[in-house]
Amino acid sequence: MRIYSRSTLLRFWAKHPDAEQPLRAWFAEAKKARWKKPADIRVLHRTASFVGDDRVVFNVGGNKYRLVVAVSYRRGSVFVRFLGTHPEYDRIDVEKV
Numbered sequence: 001m002r003i004y005s006r007s008t009l010l011r012f013w014a015k016h017p018d019a020e021q022p023l024r025a026w027f028a029e030a031k032k033a034r035w036k037k038p039a040d041i042r043v044l045h046r047t048a049s050f051v052g053d054d055r056v057v058f059n060v061g062g063n064k065y066r067l068v069v070a071v072s073y074r075r076g077s078v079f080v081r082f083l084g085t086h087p088e089y090d091r092i093d094v095e096k097v
Helices: 006-015 016-033 038-044 086-090
Strands: 003-004 049-051 055-060 063-072 077-085
Touching: 003 016, 006 016, 006 077, 016 055, 016 063, 063 086, 077 086
Parallel strands: 003 077
Antiparallel strands: 049 055, 055 063, 063 077
16 A cells, blocks of 8 residues: 555654654555455454444454544555544544545
């Protein structure tokens, strides 16, 4: 998968160093993946939540942080839409970020 934008992950772990290793692991795995449907994601991320047609919410760092991405299965692309703490996540509309 092509992932847009890694810089969001870098900025986040600069502020939250404990998120660096889990985000690096997620990035490496997602980059190698060839997700064609939500079930492909579910194989390795059983706790991922699917919202709307294309949004996927991942728990990061022992469920301390939330990563929201938009997946274009047809194009093989993942767009980082939100990355934050649980309180920050609670204030957003996942379908609109």
